[in-house]
Amino acid sequence: MLELPILTQTFERDTIIELSSPAIPERKLYVETYGCQMNVNDSEIVMGVMNKSGYTITNKPDDADVILLNTCAVRDNAEKKIHERLDHLKYYKKRNRDLVVGVLGCMAERLRGDLLEKKLVDVVVGPDEYRSVPELISRAFTGEKGIAVKLSRVETYDDILPLRTDGIAAWVSIMRGCDKFCTFCVVPFTRGRERSRALSSVVDELKILRDSGFKETTLLGQNVNSYRDEQSSKDFADLLAACARAVPEMRIRYTTSHPQDMSDKLIETQAEFENICNYIHLPVQSGSNRILKLMNRTYTIEHYLERINTIRELIPNCAITTDIIVGFPTETDADNTATMELMREVQYDGAYMYNYSPREKTKAWKMGDDVPNEVKTERLSAIIEQQRIISGELNQKTLGTIEKVLVEGASKKNQTEWQGRTDSNKIVIFPHNEHGGYIVGDVISVKINRANSATLFGDIVE
């Protein structure tokens, strides 16, 4: 599972795309994305489908004829945010009675028809039914509400080119669904069973991205390690190698890996190619074997540490990040201590850390939610603080080193500084003036002279 902080994606500017059919009246679509990077890519797929049906994309909900929220159901809080956002959208509906509002994604799949009971919502579409969005929306314009939430065993949207906005980094889904059934996770129920795209279609998409000026691609899947091209029996390591060979000038990343399926072949492939980034996100979830068993994570801490050692051996400078859930049912202080010990042993570069959130339908739901909220919060604060210290110490070790930085553009905090990313996925801030001699998308050398737990700072060197 991609366990990244919730995000809302809107678009930098109006993307005006020529209508494919002049017979269709011009209508504008606004899409808001919540949750993981799979959702970001899914929104691009929906925009691709809608654009083909004659819609232009706007970044202003005020201007839109159609507003779609692409939603997340991984945690209760994520769903609460969507309900709040739907309440806000009533304002737009009051101003434009013809406005069509749709809910897409994991929450649509989970809540299905219940969402249509909200007067505001016209269309509900699950992750495997995005081809039907234009049809459902055109019916909604005639006043007919619509729902499509069937999960598929074959849909991969292989033939649809996602509509991406400007940028240098792209997300490419290589597979959909998950067969792991971790007991806390709703994804197998909202995104269905695992299926992979053809290797050739992924490679072709990367070539298109390179030709359109993208400099970096992240290959996405709930568990990329179980990718399999059915026709050629190629696995994820084969796909990664094929991508690295096809676009040697692009940086390639991937997420998310499952520790049980992280093969030697994959680590060796990553070590072999210069353009596959030295960065691995390897979710551990807990440092306690007892909790891992209850989570049905299917590996032990001993196995996990053995994988970490192999990564460190074969890719010495590899940055490693993880996901940790705090307060899983029955978690004791001793289990939490084991998690903290593991974090110190592995020395993660970063971690996404969350309180356990019970989700209906999952096995863990039936285990109860017996760790009191204040205990969860206390444990979470402790592991966040510990990770902050570890990340800070690791970043201090980069002082004086020269890092290859992919330039992303102006820093969010200070327009006289720009920012970029190292191959190990660390943000680097450096001074900028118009005579800098580089542009967005260039790879420059930066000597690091300052660092905190989240960011490196430095000066450009020749």
Ligand code: SF4
């Ligand atoms: S079931 Fe497990 S492996 Fe699959 S998406 Fe959920 S957490 Fe990840």
